[in-house]
Amino acid sequence: MSDATVIRVTGESEYAVTVGRGVLDRVPDALGERVAKVLIVHTATVGKLADDLRAALQQRYGQVLLAEVPDAEAAKRVEVAAFCWQIMGQADFTRTDAVIGLGGGAVTDLAGFVAATWLRGVRLVQVPTTVLGMVDASVGGKTGINTAEGKNLVGCFYAPAAVICDLDLLATLPKNEILAGFAEVAKCGFIAEPEILDLIEADAGRATDPATPEFQRLVELSIGVKARVVSEDFREGGLREILNYGHTLGHAIEHAERYQWRHGVAISIGMMYAAELGRMAGSLSDEAVERHRRVLSSLTLPLSYPGGRWAGLLAAMQRDKKARAGMLRFIVLDDIAKPRVLAGVDESMLQFAYQEIAG
Numbered sequence: 001m002s003d004a005t006v007i008r009v010t011g012e013s014e015y016a017v018t019v020g021r022g023v024l025d026r027v028p029d030a031l032g033e034r035v036a037k038v039l040i041v042h043t044a045t046v047g048k049l050a051d052d053l054r055a056a057l058q059q060r061y062g063q064v065l066l067a068e069v070p071d072a073e074a075a076k077r078v079e080v081a082a083f084c085w086q087i088m089g090q091a092d093f094t095r096t097d098a099v100i101g102l103g104g105g106a107v108t109d110l111a112g113f114v115a116a117t118w119l120r121g122v123r124l125v126q127v128p129t130t131v132l133g134m135v136d137a138s139v140g141g142k143t144g145i146n147t148a149e150g151k152n153l154v155g156c157f158y159a160p161a162a163v164i165c166d167l168d169l170l171a172t173l174p175k176n177e178i179l180a181g182f183a184e185v186a187k188c189g190f191i192a193e194p195e196i197l198d199l200i201e202a203d204a205g206r207a208t209d210p211a212t213p214e215f216q217r218l219v220e221l222s223i224g225v226k227a228r229v230v231s232e233d234f235r236e237g238g239l240r241e242i243l244n245y246g247h248t249l250g251h252a253i254e255h256a257e258r259y260q261w262r263h264g265v266a267i268s269i270g271m272m273y274a275a276e277l278g279r280m281a282g283s284l285s286d287e288a289v290e291r292h293r294r295v296l297s298s299l300t301l302p303l304s305y306p307g308g309r310w311a312g313l314l315a316a317m318q319r320d321k322k323a324r325a326g327m328l329r330f331i332v333l334d335d336i337a338k339p340r341v342l343a344g345v346d347e348s349m350l351q352f353a354y355q356e357i358a359g
């Protein structure tokens with residue numbers, strides 16, 4: 001069997017995240033013995049991979065079905081979930097059958113939602129095929145779809161039985177997709193794991209090349225951060241909120257860009273903003289803010305956004321579901337790896353921080 005690192009998520013739900021090269025052969029064991037039928041939810045981009053996985057699984061399971069769904073946010077629609085439910089209904093899926101999510105973060109979010117809702121929950125194995133999917137979306141059990149009113153408004157916490165991250169699947173991923181995924185890797189570095197920042201600073205080229213040991217180490221470290229956080233706080237009652245570093249402004253930018261930007265690109269600007277806010281709130285040093293700039297620019301991620309957009313961004317942030325009781329919340333750092341919540345900040349300070357990143 002292929003070499004792999006196994007990272008355990010514990011707490012309310014327990015499962016293993018396997019990271020390695022050529023580890024797809026572990027999917028059948030992850031599905032387990034009791035399963036009879038399997039639905040692979042995938043996009044056209046990974047159609048060949050879905051066919052290969054289906055052929056491999058057919059040797060062991062009675063029926064293996066494919067549900068090809070649209071790419072990216074277009075996958076996270078109730079009509080697409082209904083399409084998957086229809087396939088399951090017509091195949092008489094029972095509670096002991098299983099769903100595999102094969103694709104990027106949007107597909108694993110959708111597959112998780114479909115698995116969570118079919119007969120109140122069937123076994124789910126996530127097989128992410130993007131950096132973002134591996135280090136963030138597929139781990140931690142957040143599942144969901146969008147509505148016309150906003151992103152992720154419908155969904156539930158539903159833990160997978162296993163997550164299989166085969167780094168070989170990233171070999172053909174476009175470089176800009178990898179770099180956008182690295183915004184979440186850098187985020188894990190800023191909030192909890194300075195070794196991540198050291199590795200990116202040492203050689204961003206090697207760090208972002210899926211063939212290198214540095215890349216594997218970075219994926220493992222990032223999943224390690226996520227696993228530790230969700231093990232302690234599965235339902236986002238507290239600690240899990242630190243994973244939203246850069247996301248308050250980042251989500252508003254995604255909204256302003258009509259979700260045409262890659263998530264990580266918006267989050268990069270959001271982290272730069274959060275760093276400026278951290279400095280103004282009095283605790284983050286100039287050097288730590290500069291480190292944000294260095295790391296994110298070495299990943300060729302953007303650091304600024306047009307100055308004239310502030311009013312629209314503020315309105316979008318106020319609408320965001322993370323605004324609790326009318327109060328905007330940001331994750332800021334007191335230092336690298338020392339995150340905390342900043343709430344109830346004066347609008348003038350928010351705008352002042354924005355001026356620091358306005359391009």
Ligand code: GLY
Nearest residue numbers: 136140142240243
């Ligand atoms: N992506 C943030 C979280 O899983 O909580």
